[in-house]
């Protein structure tokens with residue numbers, strides 16, 4: 001099979017097995033995200049593919065050729081890290097041209113390629129800027145252009161966005177995907193952020209404790225997580241038994257049933273601005289008469305409102321509820337303009353569009 005082929009890969013440090021019998025294929029032109037919690041072995045696997053870490057077992061092949069014994073600089077792979085590590089004494093163009101000089105491209109060809117790449121990463125016209133004057137996001141764009149410049153046959157990216165703030169990360173993740181597609185680059189992208197993985201990758205490989213749990217395109221992974229661990233890691237917040245199935249309840253899988261009882265909604269709820277907590281003085285008294293747990297004869301549960309926040313115009317209500325796994329605080333969405341007050345007794349129900357069958 002063309003591209004990257006990893007079989008039975010094992011990476012060990014003293015007593016720790018960081019990567020445990022991993023098999024993975026990345027086709028030419030494909031972007032694959034390695035997604036998993038901190039310490040699960042993502043970086044170790046990436047480093048083993050790069051040749052920076054020895055394999056204690058298994059093989060790494062490119063287009064069928066075993067890379068055992070091939071040193072890092074002869075693999076034709078590019079690397080990009082969280083901290084792009086630009087050359088501070090060179091301008092933007094000088095940084096991007098680095099790998100092209102190593103390849104022996106003449107000045108005119110270098111300048112043309114640097115111009116193209118700055119365009120691809122959204123920094124057209126930045127060539128003469130000193131890297132010291134760039135923002136964190138701009139620096140990572142330069143680092144990306146520099147990694148793409150030598151046209152690596154595989155680009156390995158280790159958490160390239162994690163040093164940036166959330167809003168910037170979201171924007172850059174979209175731009176990163178566009179840049180990889182525009183240049184037809186085959187890439188493996190390490191992240192612990194599922195939104196980022198879903199934005200950047202054609203397929204996502206979920207990793208935990210050194211092992212790969214599931215590899216699938218984002219939509220498939222989201223619609224059919226193989227196990228509860230995968231579902232939890234993707235952001236599913238709870239599980240309920242449903243008609244013989246194990247149903248994972250997603251971030252939009254619970255809703256506050258309409259109508260929110262009279263007196264339990266914050267007056268002028270629609271006026272609560274995005275990101276603002278509902279003010280305390282809007283709280284209604286705790287109604288001890290409402291039992292917790294499943295509501296007989298309905299598809300819902302009685303719940304107590306802990307707090308409400310309006311995000312992107314939609315109230316997100318943290319409710320204390322027992323879906324069958326014990327009392328937990330979960331998030332339920334409410335209708336715009338009907339923000340239930342802290343302490344209110346409400347009924348929550350499943351929104352099946354926001355749920356997935358596990359397994």
Ligand SMILES: Nc1ncnc2c1ncn2[C@@H]1O[C@H](COP(=O)(O)OP(=O)(O)OP(=O)(O)O)[C@@H](O)[C@H]1O
Nearest residue numbers: 013016018036037038039040041042043044045192
């Ligand atoms: N050089 C090393 N020496 C000893 N143990 C190491 C070394 N590098 C990593 N480990 C251990 O191997 C395991 C996997 O680490 P790794 O960095 O691959 O995980 P990760 O998923 O990339 O984590 P993070 O997202 O926090 O970077 C961890 O238990 C880590 O402590």
